[in-house]
Amino acid sequence: xxxxxxxxxxxxxxxxxxxxxxxxxxxxxxxxxxxxxxxxxxxxxxxxxxxxxxxxxxxxxxxxxxxxxxxxxxxxxxxxxxxxxxxxxxxxxxxxxxxxxxxxxxxxxxxxxxxxxxxxxxxxxxxxxxxxxxxxxxxxxxxxxxxxxxxxxxxxxxxxxxxxxxxxxxxxxxxxxxxxxxxxxxxxxxxxxxxxxxxxxxxxxxxxxxxxxxxxxxxxxxxxxxxxxxxxxxxxxxxxxxxxxxxxxxxxxxxxxxxxxxxxxxxxxxxxxxxxxxxxxxxxxxxxxxxxxxxxxxxxxxxxxxxxxxxxxxxxxxxxxxxxxxxxx
Amino acid sequence: xxxxxxxxxxxxxxxxxxxxxxxxxxxxxxxxxxxxxxxxxxxxxxxxxxxxxxxxxxxxxxxxxxxxxxxxxxxxxxxxxxxxxxxxxxxxxxxxxxxxxxxxxxxxxxxxxxxxxxxxxxxxxxxxxxxxxxxxxxxxxxxxxxxxxxxxxxxxxxxxxxxxxxxxxxxxxxxxxxxxxxxxxxxxxxxxxxxxxxxxxxxxxxxxxxxxxxxxxxxxxxxxxxxxxxxxxxxxxxxxxxxxxxxxxxxxxxxxxxxxxxxxxxxxxxxxxxxxxxxxxxxxxxxxxxxxxxxxxxxxxxxxxxxxxxxxxxxxxxxxxxxxxxxxxxxxxxxxxxxxxxxxxxxxxxxxxxxxxxxxxxxxxxxxxxxxxxxxxxxxxxxxxxxxxxxxxxxxxxxxxxxxxxxxxxxxxxxxxxxxxxxxxxxxxxxxxxxxxxxxxxxxxxxxxxxxxxx
Numbered sequence: 001x002x003x004x005x006x007x008x009x010x011x012x013x014x015x016x017x018x019x020x021x022x023x024x025x026x027x028x029x030x031x032x033x034x035x036x037x038x039x040x041x042x043x044x045x046x047x048x049x050x051x052x053x054x055x056x057x058x059x060x061x062x063x064x065x066x067x068x069x070x071x072x073x074x075x076x077x078x079x080x081x082x083x084x085x086x087x088x089x090x091x092x093x094x095x096x097x098x099x100x101x102x103x104x105x106x107x108x109x110x111x112x113x114x115x116x117x118x119x120x121x122x123x124x125x126x127x128x129x130x131x132x133x134x135x136x137x138x139x140x141x142x143x144x145x146x147x148x149x150x151x152x153x154x155x156x157x158x159x160x161x162x163x164x165x166x167x168x169x170x171x172x173x174x175x176x177x178x179x180x181x182x183x184x185x186x187x188x189x190x191x192x193x194x195x196x197x198x199x200x201x202x203x204x205x206x207x208x209x210x211x212x213x214x215x216x217x218x219x220x221x222x223x224x225x226x227x228x229x230x231x232x233x234x235x236x237x238x239x240x241x242x243x244x245x246x247x248x249x250x251x252x253x254x255x256x257x258x259x260x261x262x263x264x265x266x267x268x269x270x271x272x273x274x275x276x277x278x279x280x281x282x283x284x285x286x287x288x289x290x291x292x293x294x295x296x297x298x299x300x301x302x303x304x305x306x307x308x309x310x311x312x313x314x315x316x317x318x319x320x321x322x323x324x325x326x327x328x329x
Numbered sequence: 330x331x332x333x334x335x336x337x338x339x340x341x342x343x344x345x346x347x348x349x350x351x352x353x354x355x356x357x358x359x360x361x362x363x364x365x366x367x368x369x370x371x372x373x374x375x376x377x378x379x380x381x382x383x384x385x386x387x388x389x390x391x392x393x394x395x396x397x398x399x400x401x402x403x404x405x406x407x408x409x410x411x412x413x414x415x416x417x418x419x420x421x422x423x424x425x426x427x428x429x430x431x432x433x434x435x436x437x438x439x440x441x442x443x444x445x446x447x448x449x450x451x452x453x454x455x456x457x458x459x460x461x462x463x464x465x466x467x468x469x470x471x472x473x474x475x476x477x478x479x480x481x482x483x484x485x486x487x488x489x490x491x492x493x494x495x496x497x498x499x500x501x502x503x504x505x506x507x508x509x510x511x512x513x514x515x516x517x518x519x520x521x522x523x524x525x526x527x528x529x530x531x532x533x534x535x536x537x538x539x540x541x542x543x544x545x546x547x548x549x550x551x552x553x554x555x556x557x558x559x560x561x562x563x564x565x566x567x568x569x570x571x572x573x574x575x576x577x578x579x580x581x582x583x584x585x586x587x588x589x590x591x592x593x594x595x596x597x598x599x600x601x602x603x604x605x606x607x608x609x610x611x612x613x614x615x616x617x618x619x620x621x622x623x624x625x626x627x628x629x630x631x632x633x634x635x636x637x638x639x640x641x642x643x644x645x646x647x648x649x650x651x652x653x654x655x656x657x658x659x660x661x662x663x664x665x666x667x668x669x670x671x672x673x674x675x676x677x678x679x680x681x682x683x684x685x686x687x688x689x690x691x692x693x694x695x696x697x698x699x700x701x702x703x704x705x706x707x708x709x710x711x712x713x714x715x716x717x718x719x720x721x722x723x724x725x726x727x728x729x730x731x732x733x734x735x736x737x738x739x740x741x742x743x744x745x746x747x748x749x750x751x752x753x754x755x756x757x758x759x760x761x762x763x764x765x766x767x768x769x770x771x772x773x774x775x776x777x778x779x780x781x782x783x784x
Contacts, residue, residue: 037587039587039590083766085770086766086769086770086773087769089773090769090773092587093528093590094724094769094773096528096590097528097720097724097765098765098766098769100717100720101717101720101721101762101765101766102762102766104717104758104759104762105759105762105763108755108756108758108759109756109759111755112753112755112756112759113411113430113431113432113753113755114753114755114756116430121411121430122411236713237598240594240598243591243594244595247591289606292609292610293605293606296602296603296605296606297602297606299598299599299601299602299605300598300599300602300603300606302595302598303594303595303596303597303598303599303600303601303602304595304599305595306591306592306594306595306598307592307595307596307599310584310588310591310592310595311579311582311584311592314588
C-alpha cells in the first residue's frame with residue numbers, strides 16, 4: 001500500500017469540493033438548527049432546488065446563467081416558505097417529518113419520467129455550466145508541493161471557498177446582532193421570547209429562509225462542479241451527512257460546520273483508500289468485504305460517529321455544551 | 330399570515346392536481362422480459378427503436394419492432410424499469426405516440442407487456458389495444474391496465490383485465506392490503522413515540538431487520554414460513570435488546586428528545602448500511618410466495634398469499650387493539666402515553682411498559698417487513714422508503730395514538746394504490762407526501778390526535 005499517495009489524496013479532500021458543498025449545507029443547518037433550534041431534515045431539497053434552478057433555466061429554457069442563479073435562490077426562498085407556513089407553529093418533530101418528506105418529493109418529481117422534459121428524469125440535466133467556466137480567470141494549473149490543482153477545479157475551489165467565507169462571515173455578523181440574540185433566545189425558550197412581544201414565527205421563518213438559501217448555494221456549487229444536476233445525489237443521506245458534519249464540528253459555532261466538513265471528507269477519503277488498499281493487498285479476506293463494500297463502511301462509520309458524538313460529546317469539537325438545542329422539546 | 334397560509338395551500342393543491350393529471354399506460358403478460366406489439370390503426374408498425382433502462386438509469390437493452398410490430402427486451406430480473414420509445418424512429422404515417430416513456434414493474438418470472446399508443450399525442454381511446462392479452466378499454470381515457478401499482482398483487486398470469494370500476498376496486502383492495510401491512514409497521518413507531526416521545530428515524534430499519542433475518546434464514550435453507558416465524562421472534566428479541574441495552578440507558582442519562590432523534594438517525598444509517606454490507610445493493614427475493622396465481626372472488630382477483638397476509642394483519646391489529654383496552658399492560662401503556670409521571674406515581678412500572686412496547690412494536694415491524702419482502706422483494710433501501718409512508722400514516726392519524734396509526738395507515742395505503750389510477754406510479758409516494766403536508770395545514774393534530782399535543 002502506498003501510504004504517501006493515500007495521505008496525499010486524503011489531504012486534498014480537506015479543501016476539496018465535497019467539503020465546500022457540505023460546509024455550505026451545514027452552515028445553513030447551523031443557522032436553522034444550531035442557533036434557532038429548527039429541525040430541518042430537508043436540506044437536500046434546498047440543495048436540489050438550487051441545482052435545478054440553474055440547470056433548468058440554462059439548459060431547459062436556454063436563458064441566462066445569471067437568471068438561473070436568481071431563480072435558484074428564489075426557489076429556495078419559496079420552498080422555505082412552503083415548508084415553514086404549515087409547520088413552524090407546530091412541535092419540532094413535525095417540521096422534521098415535513099421537511100424530510102419534502103426532500104423526497106423534490107427528488108421523486110425531479111427523477112420522474114413524467115417531468116423528464118423539464119427536469120431530465122433520473123439522468124438529470126447537463127450542459128449548463130459553460131457560462132460559469134467561461135468566467136474562469138485561471139489559465140494554468142496550480143502546483144503546491146505535491147498537490148496539483150487543474151484550472152477547472154481551481155476555479156470551483158476559489159468560488160466555493162469564497163462562498164463559504166461569505167456565509168461564515170454573514171453567520172458571525174448575524175449572530176452577534178440583536179436579531180441573532182433573539183434566535184438564540186427562541187432556541188432556549190420560545191415562550192419567554194413570545195412573552196417579550198417578539199414575533200417568534202417570523203424569526204423562525206427568516207432563519208429557515210436564510211439557512212435554505214445557503215443550502216441552495218451548496219447545490220449550485222456541486223452541480224456546477226459536476227457539470228450535471230442529478231436528483232439522486234440529493235437523497236435524505238445528503239441531509240444526514242450535513243447533520244453529522246455540523247455536530248462533529250460543533251453546532252451553534254461559527255467555524256464548526258467548516259471544520260466538520262473538512263475533517264469528515266478527509267477521513268472518508270482516507271478510510272476508503274486505506275480499505276481499498278488493504279483489500280487489494282489481501283489484508284482483508286474476500287469473504288469479509290470487497291471494494292464495493294467500502295462505501296457502505298463509510299456510511300456505517302458516519303452512523304456510529306453520530307451516535308457516539310451525541311452520547312458523549314454533543315457539543316462537538318468547538319461547541320459549548322450549554323449552548324446547544326438538544327435538550328429542547 | 331393566515332392568508333399566506335391559505336395561498337400556499339391553494340398552491341399545493343394546484344401542484345397536487347397537476348401531479349394527478351398525468352396518465353400512464355401499461356399492460357402486462359407473463360414471464361421475465363418486457364415485450365409488446367406496436368400497431369397503428371390495426372396495422373403493425375416496424376422499425377421503431379425501443380429502449381429499456383433500469384430504475385437507476387442504466388440501459389438494459391434496445392429493440393426494434395419487427396415486421397409484425399412485435400418487440401422484446403430481456404431484463405436481468407424483477408424490478409422497476411423505464412421503457413422509452415424513440416418517437417423520432419416512428420414512420421411518417423404514424424402521427425406520434427401518446428406517451429413515449431412508460432415506467433413499469435416486472436415481477437419474478439413475468440413477461441411484462443408494455444403497450445405504446447401510437448396516435449395523436451393526446452391519446453384518448455382512438456387506438457384499440459393490439460395485444461391479445463391486453464385490456465380493451467373502450468370508454469376509458471387512457472389504457473391503464475392493473476399494471477403499475479397493483480402489478481405486485483397480480484404477479485405473472487395473463488389477466489383479462491376489466492375496465493373501470495373493477496379496476497378501481499382492484500386498486501382499492503391492494504390499497505387495503507398495503508394499508509394493513511403499513512399499520513402493522515407503524516404501530517411500534519406510534520407507541521414508542523407515545524410512551525417515550527422519541528421520533529424514531531431508525532424504525533424503517535426495524536422493518537428491514539425482520540425482512541433480512543427471514544431472507545438470510547431462507548437462503549440458508551430454512552423454509553420461508555418457519556423463517557418468517559423465527560425472524561419475527563428475533564425481531565422481538567432485537568427490540569427488547571435495543572431498549573434495554575441502548576435506549577433505556579440513554580433515557581436514564583438523561584438525553585434530550587432532539588438528541589435522541591438525531592441518535593436514531595445515526596442508528597438508522599448504521600443499520601441500513603450494515604444491511605447493504607450483508608445483502609449487497611441489489612434486490613433479493615424469498616424462494617417461495619413471491620409469485621402466486623390469483624384466484625377470482627366475484628369481480629376481484631387476488632392471490633391466496635395476499636388474503637392470508639391481510640388476515641394475519643387484521644388479527645394482529647385487532648389483538649393489539651384489544652390488548653390496549655382490555656389487559657393490564659395495555660391499560661398501563663395508555664396511561665404512560667398519557668402522562669408518564671402520573672403513571673409512575675400511581676404505581677405503574679414505566680420502564681417495563683416501555684420495554685414491552687419496544688418488544689411488541691419491533692416484532693410487528695419485523696413481521697410487516699417480511700410481508701413487504703414477499704410482495705416487493707428485500708433491498709437495503711426499503712426501510713427509508715417505508716419509513717416515510719409510516720411517518721405519513723402516523724402523522725395523518727395523530728402521532729402517539731395507536732388507533733391513529735391504524736386509521737392513518739389504511740388511508741395512506743388506499744390513497745397510494747388508488748392514486749395509481751391517475752398518477753404515474755413513480756410519483757405515488759410523492760403524492761402521499763404532498764397530502765401529508767396539506768393535512769398538517771388544516772388539521773395538524775391528525776385525524777384522531779388530541780389538540781393539546783400540538784405545540
